[in-house]
Amino acid sequence: xxxxxxxxxxxxxxxxxxxxxxxxxxxxxxxxxxxxxxxxxxxxxxxxxxxxxxxxxxxxxxxxxxxxxxxxxxxxxxxxxxxxxxxxxxxxxxxxxxxxxxxxxxxxxxxxxxxxxxxxxxxxxxxxxxxxxxxxxxxxxxxxxxxxxxxxxxxxxxxxxxxxxxxxxxxxxxxxxxxxxxxxxxxxxxxxxxxxxxxxxxxxxxxxxxxxxxxxxxxxxxxxxxxxxxxxxxxxxxxxxxxxxxxxxxxxxxxxxxxxxxxxxxxxxxxxxxxxxxxxxxxxxxxxxxxxxxxxxxxxxxxxxxxxxxxxxxxxxxxxxxxxxxxxxxxxxxxxxxxxxxxxxxxxxxxxxxxxxxxxxxxxxxxxxxxxxxxxxxxxxxxxxxxxxxxxxxxxxxxxxxxxxxxxxxxxxxxxxxxxxxxxxxxxxxxxxxxxxxxxxxxxxxxxxxxxxxxxxxxxxxxxxxxxxxxxxxxxxxxxxxxxxxxxxxxxxxxxxxxxxxxxxxxxxxxxxxxxxxxxxxxxxxxxxxxxxxxxxxxxxxxxxxxxxxxxxxxxxxxxxxxxxxxxxxxxxxxxxxxxxxxxxxxxxxxxxxxxxxxxxxxxxxxxxxxxxxxxxxxxxxxxxxxxxxxxxxxxxxxxxxxxxxxxxxxxxxxxxxxxxxxxxxxxxxx
Numbered sequence: 001x002x003x004x005x006x007x008x009x010x011x012x013x014x015x016x017x018x019x020x021x022x023x024x025x026x027x028x029x030x031x032x033x034x035x036x037x038x039x040x041x042x043x044x045x046x047x048x049x050x051x052x053x054x055x056x057x058x059x060x061x062x063x064x065x066x067x068x069x070x071x072x073x074x075x076x077x078x079x080x081x082x083x084x085x086x087x088x089x090x091x092x093x094x095x096x097x098x099x100x101x102x103x104x105x106x107x108x109x110x111x112x113x114x115x116x117x118x119x120x121x122x123x124x125x126x127x128x129x130x131x132x133x134x135x136x137x138x139x140x141x142x143x144x145x146x147x148x149x150x151x152x153x154x155x156x157x158x159x160x161x162x163x164x165x166x167x168x169x170x171x172x173x174x175x176x177x178x179x180x181x182x183x184x185x186x187x188x189x190x191x192x193x194x195x196x197x198x199x200x201x202x203x204x205x206x207x208x209x210x211x212x213x214x215x216x217x218x219x220x221x222x223x224x225x226x227x228x229x230x231x232x233x234x235x236x237x238x239x240x241x242x243x244x245x246x247x248x249x250x251x252x253x254x255x256x257x258x259x260x261x262x263x264x265x266x267x268x269x270x271x272x273x274x275x276x277x278x279x280x281x282x283x284x285x286x287x288x289x290x291x292x293x294x295x296x297x298x299x300x301x302x303x304x305x306x307x308x309x310x311x312x313x314x315x316x317x318x319x320x321x322x323x324x325x326x327x328x329x330x331x332x333x334x335x336x337x338x339x340x341x342x343x344x345x346x347x348x349x350x351x352x353x354x355x356x357x358x359x360x361x362x363x364x365x366x367x368x369x370x371x372x373x374x375x376x377x378x379x380x381x382x383x384x385x386x387x388x389x390x391x392x393x394x395x396x397x398x399x400x401x402x403x404x405x406x407x408x409x410x411x412x413x414x415x416x417x418x419x420x421x422x423x424x425x426x427x428x429x430x431x432x433x434x435x436x437x438x439x440x441x442x443x444x445x446x447x448x449x450x451x452x453x454x455x456x457x458x459x460x461x462x463x464x465x466x467x468x469x470x471x472x473x474x475x476x477x478x479x480x481x482x483x484x485x486x487x488x489x490x491x492x493x494x495x496x497x498x499x500x501x502x503x504x505x506x507x508x509x510x511x512x513x514x515x516x517x518x519x520x521x522x523x524x525x526x527x528x529x530x531x532x533x534x535x536x537x538x539x540x541x542x543x544x545x546x547x548x549x550x551x552x553x554x555x556x557x558x559x560x561x562x563x564x565x566x567x568x569x570x571x572x573x574x575x576x577x578x579x580x581x582x583x584x585x586x587x588x589x590x591x592x593x594x595x596x597x598x599x600x601x602x603x604x605x606x607x608x609x610x611x612x613x614x615x616x617x618x619x620x621x622x623x624x625x626x627x628x629x630x631x632x633x634x635x636x637x638x639x640x641x642x643x644x645x646x647x648x649x650x651x652x653x654x655x656x657x658x659x660x661x662x663x664x665x666x667x668x669x670x671x
Contacts, residue, residue, distance in 0.1 A: 379421025434594025466580030506535025597621030
C-alpha cells in the first residue's frame with residue numbers, strides 16, 4: 001500500500017561484455033534502466049540501422065500470431081523454455097521469419113480477394129435502374145403473387161429483386177408479380193394496411209416511388225420501371241452471371257488460402273517465441289540510447305527496489321569480475337520509476353488512478369484512498385439493492401470474459417465491486433428496484449433520511465463527505481512534503497489546512513442544524529454546542545499558519561503574494577466542497593426515475609396483458625435508469641477524484657516501473 005523504495009545504481013562494465021551483462025540484468029527481472037546524460041569523456045551509442053528491420057519483423061510476427069490464433073480453438077498458454085533455448089533462436093529465426101512472411105502474403109491475398117468480392121457486388125448494384133437503387137434505401141418488401149408474365153422477364157427481374165432486396169426467396173420466381181404493357185414494366189405488391197403504415201413510418205418518399213391504391217383491408221403498391229428498355233435487360237443475366245462467377249472464383253481462392261493458413265498453425269509456438277525474441281533484441285537495441293561509453297567500457301544507470309538490491313548486485317558481481325556497481329544518491333532532478341505495492345482489492349483503483357496519470361516517485365500512494373472514496377461515492381449515487389446486485393452480476397460476469405481487452409475487464413471488475421457498495425447503501429436507504437418500505441411492507445425501513453422528504457439532511461451528509469475527502473487530501477499533501485524532508489512546508493501547506501477544515505466543521509455544525517431547523521436529540525445538540533468554540537479556535541489557528549506562513553522559503557514581495565494567494569484560495573476550497581452536492585442530485589434523480597417507472601407499471605397492471613405490459617415497462621425503464629445512473633456515477637465520481645481530491649496533493653506524470661526485458665508476451669523463462 002505504498003510506493004516501493006528504489007535505489008539508484010550505476011553499473012560500469014567492459015564494452016565487449018555489454019550483451020552478456022544486459023542478458024544477466026534481464027534474468028534478474030527487477031532493474032529499470034534509466035536514460036542518463038552524456039558525461040565528460042563519454043559518448044552515446046549510435047542507433048543501428050537494423051533496428052528498423054527488427055521493428056518490421058516484430059510487427060509482421062504479431063500480425064501472423066493474431067491471424068493464426070483465430071484459427072485455433074484451444075486456449076493459448078505461455079511457452080516455457082530456458083534462457084539458453086530462448087537465445088538459441090538466433091539460429092532458426094530466419095526460417096521462422098520466412099514462415100511469417102508466407103503467412104502475411106496469404107493474409108494480403110485473402111484481403112485482396114475480399115476487396116474484389118466487394119467490388120463485384122458493387123458492379124452488380126451499378127447495373128440496376130436508378131429507381132431500384134432508391135428502393136434499396138427504403139425497405140425490404142415482401143411480394144405476394146397476383147399474376148404471371150413471360151419467363152425471361154420474370155427470371156431476370158426476379159434475380160434483381162432477390163439480389164438487391166436480400167429476400168430469401170428460392171427459385172419460385174412465380175411468386176413475383178410483373179406486368180408489361182409494352183411501354184413500362186410494373187411490379188405489384190400487396191401489403192396489409194397496418195404493414196403499409198409501419199412502412200411509411202420507416203421510409204420517407206415511399207409515395208414518390210409507388211402508385212398506391214387502397215381499400216379497407218389492403219394496400220396495393222405498383223412499382224413502375226417507367227424507362228423500361230427491353231434491350232437493357234437483354235444481357236443483364238449474362239453480366240450478372242459473369243460477376244457471380246468472378247465472386248465464386250474469389251471465394252474459392254480464399255478457401256484455398258485459408259487451408260494453407262491452417263498448415264502454419266502447427267508453427268504458431270515457434271512464431272510466438274520468435275516474436276518475443278525479436279522484442280527482446282529490439283529492447284536491447286533501444287536501451288543503448290540510455291547508455292554511455294568510452295573506448296573500452298560502458299556505463300548504465302538503473303533503478304532497483306531497495307529490498308532487492310543485494311541479490312541483484314550479487315548475481316551480477318559473481319558473473320562478471322570486471323563489473324563495478326555503485327549506489328548513487330537520488331537527486332531532486334532525478335525521475336525514479338514508480339512501483340506501487342498494494343492489495344488485490346485496492347489494486348482495482350489502479351484503473352482510475354492510471355487514467356489520470358501514473359504517480360510520481362515522490363507522491364503518496366493514492367490507490368487505497370481512491371478505492372475507498374470512489375466506491376463510497378459510486379454506491380451512494382446508485383443506492384439501491386436491486387441495482388447493486390445487477391451491477392455485481394454484470395461487472396464480475398464480464399470481467400472474466402475472454403473476448404474483452406484487459407482494460408475493459410478491469411473496468412467491469414471495478415463496476416462489479418462498486419455494485420457491492422450500492423447494495424450496502426441500498427440497505428441503508430431501504431430501496432430495492434425503486435421500491436421502499438412504504439410500497440412493500442416486508443422491505444427493510446431505511447436508516448438514512450428520505451431524499452424526497454428530508455433533502456437538506458442528505459445534502460449536508462454529502463457536503464460532510466466532501467469535507468472529509470478534501471481534508472484527507474491535504475493530509476496526504478503534508479505527508480508528501482514530510483517524505484521529502486520538508487517538514488515546515490508539510491505543516492503549512494498540508495496539516496494547517498486539515499486543521500482549518502476540521503475546525504470549520506466543528507464550528508459550523510450547530511449553526512447549520514439551527515439554520516435548517518433540523519431536529520436532533522438534546523445530547524447531540526449539547527455536544528455540537530460544546531465543540532463550537534474549540535472548533536473556531538482550531539479554524540483560526542489553521543488559517544493563521546496556512547496564510548501567514550504560505551510564503552515560507554521565498555523572499556521579498558513573493559511572501560505577500562503567496563499569503564494573498566492562500567487567502568484567496570479559501571473561495572476555491574469552499575467551491576470544491578459544494579461540488580460534492582452532485583452526489584445528492586444524482587442519487588435523487590435516479591431514485592425518482594425508478595419510482596416513476598414503478599408507478600407507471602403498477603397503474604397498467606390489470607389482467608394478464610396488463611401484467612405483461614407492466615413488467616415490460618419496468619424492465620425497459622429500470623434498464624435505462626441503471627445504465628444512465630451507472631454512467632453518471634462513474635463520470636462524476638471520477639471527476640471528484642481528479643479535480644477536488646487529486647488537486648490537493650497529487651503531482652502525477654510519473655514513470656511506471658518496467659524491468660528490463662518485461663515485454664515478453666508468450667514465453668516464460670524457466671529458472
